[in-house]
Amino acid sequence: MSWEHLPEWLQPLAELAGSVEAEQLAPRFPHAPADARPAAVLMLFADGDNGPELLLTERAAKMRNHAGQISFPGGAMDPGDADAVATALREAQEEVGLDPETVDVFGTLPTLWLPPSNFAVTPVLGYWREPVPLMPVSAEEVGAIIHQPIRRLLDPANRFSVEHPSGWRGPAFEVGSGVPLWGFTAGVVSRLFERLGWEQPWDDSVTRPLPDF
Numbered sequence: 001m002s003w004e005h006l007p008e009w010l011q012p013l014a015e016l017a018g019s020v021e022a023e024q025l026a027p028r029f030p031h032a033p034a035d036a037r038p039a040a041v042l043m044l045f046a047d048g049d050n051g052p053e054l055l056l057t058e059r060a061a062k063m064r065n066h067a068g069q070i071s072f073p074g075g076a077m078d079p080g081d082a083d084a085v086a087t088a089l090r091e092a093q094e095e096v097g098l099d100p101e102t103v104d105v106f107g108t109l110p111t112l113w114l115p116p117s118n119f120a121v122t123p124v125l126g127y128w129r130e131p132v133p134l135m136p137v138s139a140e141e142v143g144a145i146i147h148q149p150i151r152r153l154l155d156p157a158n159r160f161s162v163e164h165p166s167g168w169r170g171p172a173f174e175v176g177s178g179v180p181l182w183g184f185t186a187g188v189v190s191r192l193f194e195r196l197g198w199e200q201p202w203d204d205s206v207t208r209p210l211p212d213f
Helices: 008-017 084-096 150-154 183-196
Strands: 037-048 051-059 074-076 103-108 112-114 119-128 142-149 159-163 169-173 207-209
Touching: 008 103, 008 119, 008 183, 037 084, 037 142, 051 084, 051 150, 074 084, 084 103, 084 119, 084 142, 112 183, 142 150, 150 183, 169 183
Parallel strands: 037 119, 159 207
Antiparallel strands: 037 051, 037 074, 051 142, 103 119, 112 119, 159 169
């Protein structure tokens, strides 16, 4: 894993990656059961036109799992994948046309359990040296690509909570799409930014209903 091209603002994340624990990122479901299917997602950071940014995708509305939700590029591990890094890069290439050669992988986060689909998900951290406009490769998987400035994710005006009819409640972000960033991905982003000391005070009592998928 390379730190050669890593900008100064990402150094704290690279240092944190080796010490953060699963319970700190997903306190309710930190550890996957033995029968969970291995998967990986790519948390891809870049220096964009509007400052540091994070790549997000809006999943296609007809996906079997997590349809219409905002997420990181990623998916299940294939038999030919050497590790989680290979899975994350392959999935990003297949979903949004990302060239793996333009990405410096600088760490991984602990593997976390995603109960609705029973995936054991390893977040892979990458820095995109040569960001370019991307297009969904498969309309069956990706509905839209979002180059989200980190300053907008940190803006308290874009932070709120969502509540599921089951009683589950969690953090969410307004990302300029028709749906908010919520659920597993929002939880990882929120708790990771909090651990980094990037988070700005926000009112988690402000609650909005979940979109109707």
